[in-house]
Amino acid sequence: AQKVTQAQTEISVVEKEDVTLDCVYETRDTTYYLFWYKQPPSGELVFLIRRNSFDEQNEISGRYSWNFQKSTSSFNFTITASQVVDSAVYFCALSEGYGSGNTGKLIFGQGTTLQVKP
Amino acid sequence: GAVVSQHPSRVICKSGTSVKIECRSLDFQATTMFWYRQFPKQSLMLMATSNEGSKATYEQGVEKDKFLINHASLTLSTLTVTSAHPEDSSFYICSASLQSHYTEAFFGQGTRLTVV
Numbered sequence: 001a002q003k004v005t006q007a008q009t010e011i012s013v014v015e016k017e018d019v020t021l022d023c024v025y026e027t028r029d030t031t032y033y034l035f036w037y038k039q040p041p042s043g044e045l046v047f048l049i050r051r052n053s054f055d056e057q058n059e060i061s062g063r064y065s066w067n068f069q070k071s072t073s074s075f076n077f078t079i080t081a082s083q084v085v086d087s088a089v090y091f092c093a094l095s096e097g098y099g100s101g102n103t104g105k106l107i108f109g110q111g112t113t114l115q116v117k118p
Numbered sequence: 119g120a121v122v123s124q125h126p127s128r129v130i131c132k133s134g135t136s137v138k139i140e141c142r143s144l145d146f147q148a149t150t151m152f153w154y155r156q157f158p159k160q161s162l163m164l165m166a167t168s169n170e171g172s173k174a175t176y177e178q179g180v181e182k183d184k185f186l187i188n189h190a191s192l193t194l195s196t197l198t199v200t201s202a203h204p205e206d207s208s209f210y211i212c213s214a215s216l217q218s219h220y221t222e223a224f225f226g227q228g229t230r231l232t233v234v
Contacts, residue, residue: 037225043209045162045225091161095223104150104215104223108162 002027004094006109013082014117021077021112023092031098034068034075035106039089048090051075052098082116089113120146122214124226131202131233139197139229141212147192148214152223153185156209165210168195202233 003026013019025034036048049059051068059066063080079086092109095102121144131137141151149170154162166176166187174187184206186198195214199206209230213223 043211043228043230045211045228047225103167104213105152105164105167106162106213106223107164110161113159 002029002094002096002107004092004107004109006090006092006112008112009110010113010115012115012117015084016081017116018078018080019082019114019116021079021090021092021114023075023077023109025073025075025092025094027094027096029096031096031101033095033098033102035093035095036066036075036077037091037093039091039111041088045091048077079114082114084116084118087114087116120144120214120216120224122148122212122224122226124212124229126229127227128230129232131231133203133233134201136198136200137202137231139199139210139212139231141195141197141214141226143193143214143224146214146216148195148216149192150215151189151195152213152215153187153195153197154211154213156211156228158209162211165197199231202231204233207231207233 005024032053034051038046056068065078067076089111091111093106095106123142125140151168153165155165156162164177165180166174168174168187168189170189170192176182189195211228212226
Protein backbone atom coordinates (compact mmCIF):
# COMPACT_ATOMS: atom_id res chain seq x y z
CA ALA A 1 0.00 0.00 0.00
CA GLN A 2 1.18 3.51 -0.66
CA LYS A 3 1.86 5.79 2.25
CA VAL A 4 3.77 8.94 3.07
CA THR A 5 4.92 9.68 6.58
CA GLN A 6 6.09 13.00 7.88
CA ALA A 7 6.94 12.23 11.46
CA GLN A 8 7.56 15.83 12.48
CA THR A 9 4.25 17.48 13.19
CA GLU A 10 5.64 20.86 14.14
CA ILE A 11 9.09 22.39 14.02
CA SER A 12 10.08 25.73 15.46
CA VAL A 13 13.39 27.38 14.63
CA VAL A 14 14.93 30.78 14.93
CA GLU A 15 15.62 32.74 11.80
CA LYS A 16 18.87 31.83 10.00
CA GLU A 17 18.89 28.33 11.41
CA ASP A 18 18.94 25.39 9.02
CA VAL A 19 16.04 23.00 9.24
CA THR A 20 15.36 19.59 7.71
CA LEU A 21 11.90 18.21 7.13
CA ASP A 22 11.73 14.46 6.96
CA CYS A 23 9.63 12.38 4.57
CA VAL A 24 9.46 8.61 4.35
CA TYR A 25 7.34 6.87 1.75
CA GLU A 26 6.03 3.41 1.03
CA THR A 27 5.10 2.06 -2.36
CA ARG A 28 5.12 -1.24 -4.18
CA ASP A 29 5.49 0.52 -7.49
CA THR A 30 8.99 0.70 -8.95
CA THR A 31 8.17 3.91 -10.77
CA TYR A 32 6.83 6.89 -8.98
CA TYR A 33 7.19 10.58 -8.36
CA LEU A 34 7.81 12.42 -5.13
CA PHE A 35 6.79 15.99 -4.45
CA TRP A 36 7.10 18.71 -1.89
CA TYR A 37 4.47 21.42 -1.55
CA LYS A 38 4.30 24.49 0.65
CA GLN A 39 0.97 25.62 2.07
CA PRO A 40 1.03 29.13 3.51
CA PRO A 41 -1.79 30.34 5.78
CA SER A 42 -3.79 31.44 2.75
CA GLY A 43 -4.25 27.79 1.88
CA GLU A 44 -3.05 27.41 -1.67
CA LEU A 45 -0.52 24.72 -2.43
CA VAL A 46 2.77 25.97 -3.80
CA PHE A 47 4.71 23.42 -5.81
CA LEU A 48 8.35 23.17 -4.74
CA ILE A 49 9.84 20.13 -6.41
CA ARG A 50 9.11 16.90 -8.27
CA ARG A 51 11.55 14.01 -8.35
CA ASN A 52 11.10 10.76 -10.24
CA SER A 53 12.15 7.41 -8.87
CA PHE A 54 14.95 7.01 -11.41
CA ASP A 55 16.73 10.15 -10.37
CA GLU A 56 18.43 10.00 -7.00
CA GLN A 57 20.52 13.07 -7.53
CA ASN A 58 20.14 15.62 -4.82
CA GLU A 59 18.86 18.99 -5.85
CA ILE A 60 19.54 22.48 -4.66
CA SER A 61 17.45 25.51 -5.44
CA GLY A 62 18.59 28.61 -3.63
CA ARG A 63 18.15 27.98 0.08
CA TYR A 64 16.22 24.77 -0.57
CA SER A 65 17.76 21.36 -1.04
CA TRP A 66 16.38 17.87 -1.28
CA ASN A 67 17.95 14.55 -0.44
CA PHE A 68 16.38 11.52 -2.11
CA GLN A 69 17.52 8.10 -0.92
CA LYS A 70 15.73 5.10 -2.36
CA SER A 71 17.59 2.76 -0.01
CA THR A 72 15.79 4.28 2.94
CA SER A 73 12.67 5.42 1.03
CA SER A 74 13.25 8.96 2.16
CA PHE A 75 12.94 12.32 0.47
CA ASN A 76 14.04 14.94 2.96
CA PHE A 77 13.85 18.68 2.50
CA THR A 78 16.32 21.15 3.98
CA ILE A 79 15.94 24.88 4.24
CA THR A 80 19.21 26.68 4.79
CA ALA A 81 19.29 29.97 6.65
CA SER A 82 15.56 29.90 7.32
CA GLN A 83 13.51 33.06 7.10
CA VAL A 84 10.22 34.11 8.67
CA VAL A 85 8.58 33.86 5.24
CA ASP A 86 9.35 30.15 5.25
CA SER A 87 6.75 29.66 7.97
CA ALA A 88 4.10 27.39 6.49
CA VAL A 89 2.90 23.81 6.38
CA TYR A 90 5.01 21.62 4.15
CA PHE A 91 3.65 18.48 2.53
CA CYS A 92 5.50 15.60 0.99
CA ALA A 93 3.52 13.61 -1.56
CA LEU A 94 3.80 10.46 -3.66
CA SER A 95 2.36 9.73 -7.09
CA GLU A 96 2.69 6.22 -8.44
CA GLY A 97 3.37 5.31 -12.02
CA TYR A 98 5.50 6.95 -14.67
CA GLY A 99 4.74 8.86 -17.83
CA SER A 100 1.37 7.88 -19.26
CA GLY A 101 1.01 5.37 -16.45
CA ASN A 102 0.76 8.13 -13.92
CA THR A 103 -2.65 9.70 -13.35
CA GLY A 104 -1.56 12.64 -11.24
CA LYS A 105 -3.22 11.26 -8.11
CA LEU A 106 -1.25 12.30 -5.03
CA ILE A 107 -0.89 10.64 -1.66
CA PHE A 108 0.04 13.27 0.89
CA GLY A 109 1.90 13.01 4.14
CA GLN A 110 0.46 14.51 7.27
CA GLY A 111 2.35 17.73 6.82
CA THR A 112 4.95 19.50 8.93
CA THR A 113 4.19 22.92 10.33
CA LEU A 114 7.31 25.03 10.28
CA GLN A 115 7.48 28.14 12.39
CA VAL A 116 10.43 30.41 11.89
CA LYS A 117 10.77 32.98 14.63
CA PRO A 118 12.54 36.29 14.14
CA GLY B 119 3.07 26.44 -15.36
CA ALA B 120 -0.54 25.58 -16.05
CA VAL B 121 -3.22 27.54 -14.22
CA VAL B 122 -6.13 26.06 -12.35
CA SER B 123 -8.78 28.42 -11.07
CA GLN B 124 -11.13 27.45 -8.28
CA HIS B 125 -14.22 29.39 -7.34
CA PRO B 126 -15.40 30.53 -4.87
CA SER B 127 -12.45 30.90 -2.54
CA ARG B 128 -14.74 31.17 0.47
CA VAL B 129 -18.36 30.33 0.96
CA ILE B 130 -20.67 30.32 3.94
CA CYS B 131 -23.94 28.49 3.60
CA LYS B 132 -26.81 27.50 5.81
CA SER B 133 -27.23 23.97 6.98
CA GLY B 134 -29.38 21.99 4.58
CA THR B 135 -28.51 23.96 1.48
CA SER B 136 -26.26 22.89 -1.38
CA VAL B 137 -23.15 24.62 -2.57
CA LYS B 138 -21.26 24.24 -5.84
CA ILE B 139 -17.52 24.66 -6.23
CA GLU B 140 -15.98 25.09 -9.66
CA CYS B 141 -12.55 24.02 -10.81
CA ARG B 142 -11.33 25.29 -14.17
CA SER B 143 -8.16 24.65 -16.08
CA LEU B 144 -7.52 27.99 -17.75
CA ASP B 145 -4.85 27.27 -20.31
CA PHE B 146 -4.85 23.53 -20.82
CA GLN B 147 -7.18 20.60 -21.27
CA ALA B 148 -7.54 18.40 -18.23
CA THR B 149 -8.92 14.96 -18.83
CA THR B 150 -8.52 14.19 -15.15
CA MET B 151 -9.28 16.36 -12.17
CA PHE B 152 -8.99 15.50 -8.52
CA TRP B 153 -10.90 16.74 -5.50
CA TYR B 154 -9.23 16.82 -2.10
CA ARG B 155 -10.53 17.72 1.31
CA GLN B 156 -8.49 19.12 4.14
CA PHE B 157 -9.66 19.39 7.73
CA PRO B 158 -7.99 22.02 9.92
CA LYS B 159 -4.38 21.20 10.67
CA GLN B 160 -4.64 17.93 8.78
CA SER B 161 -3.45 16.50 5.53
CA LEU B 162 -5.17 16.54 2.17
CA MET B 163 -7.30 13.51 1.53
CA LEU B 164 -8.35 12.54 -1.95
CA MET B 165 -12.12 12.46 -2.26
CA ALA B 166 -12.59 11.52 -5.88
CA THR B 167 -11.06 11.37 -9.31
CA SER B 168 -13.04 13.08 -12.03
CA ASN B 169 -12.66 12.09 -15.67
CA GLU B 170 -14.18 14.14 -18.46
CA GLY B 171 -17.35 12.60 -19.78
CA SER B 172 -17.58 9.78 -17.28
CA LYS B 173 -18.64 9.19 -13.71
CA ALA B 174 -16.27 10.17 -10.97
CA THR B 175 -14.42 7.54 -9.00
CA TYR B 176 -14.85 8.08 -5.29
CA GLU B 177 -12.42 7.04 -2.59
CA GLN B 178 -13.57 4.69 0.08
CA GLY B 179 -15.71 6.38 2.70
CA VAL B 180 -16.73 9.34 0.54
CA GLU B 181 -20.48 9.61 0.00
CA LYS B 182 -21.04 10.04 -3.71
CA ASP B 183 -24.63 11.20 -3.21
CA LYS B 184 -23.47 13.93 -0.91
CA PHE B 185 -20.50 15.08 -2.92
CA LEU B 186 -21.67 15.28 -6.51
CA ILE B 187 -18.91 15.65 -9.05
CA ASN B 188 -19.47 16.61 -12.66
CA HIS B 189 -16.72 16.88 -15.26
CA ALA B 190 -18.68 18.03 -18.27
CA SER B 191 -15.82 19.48 -20.28
CA LEU B 192 -12.06 19.26 -20.55
CA THR B 193 -11.70 22.51 -18.64
CA LEU B 194 -14.34 22.34 -15.94
CA SER B 195 -15.16 20.08 -13.03
CA THR B 196 -17.66 20.92 -10.33
CA LEU B 197 -18.13 19.62 -6.81
CA THR B 198 -21.56 20.08 -5.27
CA VAL B 199 -21.94 19.53 -1.56
CA THR B 200 -25.59 18.60 -1.16
CA SER B 201 -27.63 19.20 1.98
CA ALA B 202 -24.60 20.59 3.71
CA HIS B 203 -24.10 20.16 7.44
CA PRO B 204 -21.61 21.79 9.80
CA GLU B 205 -19.41 18.70 9.66
CA ASP B 206 -18.95 19.34 5.94
CA SER B 207 -17.12 22.55 6.79
CA SER B 208 -13.65 22.10 5.41
CA PHE B 209 -11.10 23.26 2.87
CA TYR B 210 -11.72 21.75 -0.55
CA ILE B 211 -9.06 21.90 -3.21
CA CYS B 212 -8.99 20.62 -6.75
CA SER B 213 -6.14 19.68 -9.03
CA ALA B 214 -5.92 18.94 -12.71
CA SER B 215 -3.63 16.83 -14.85
CA LEU B 216 -2.54 17.76 -18.32
CA GLN B 217 -3.87 15.51 -20.99
CA SER B 218 -0.47 14.42 -22.17
CA HIS B 219 1.64 15.08 -19.13
CA TYR B 220 0.60 13.22 -16.08
CA THR B 221 3.55 13.83 -13.86
CA GLU B 222 2.44 17.03 -12.26
CA ALA B 223 -0.89 18.01 -10.82
CA PHE B 224 -1.73 21.70 -10.82
CA PHE B 225 -3.77 22.93 -7.90
CA GLY B 226 -6.52 25.46 -7.58
CA GLN B 227 -6.51 28.02 -4.81
CA GLY B 228 -8.92 26.03 -2.68
CA THR B 229 -12.37 26.77 -1.28
CA ARG B 230 -13.03 27.24 2.39
CA LEU B 231 -16.56 26.07 3.10
CA THR B 232 -18.29 27.01 6.33
CA VAL B 233 -21.72 25.56 7.03
CA VAL B 234 -23.65 27.38 9.74
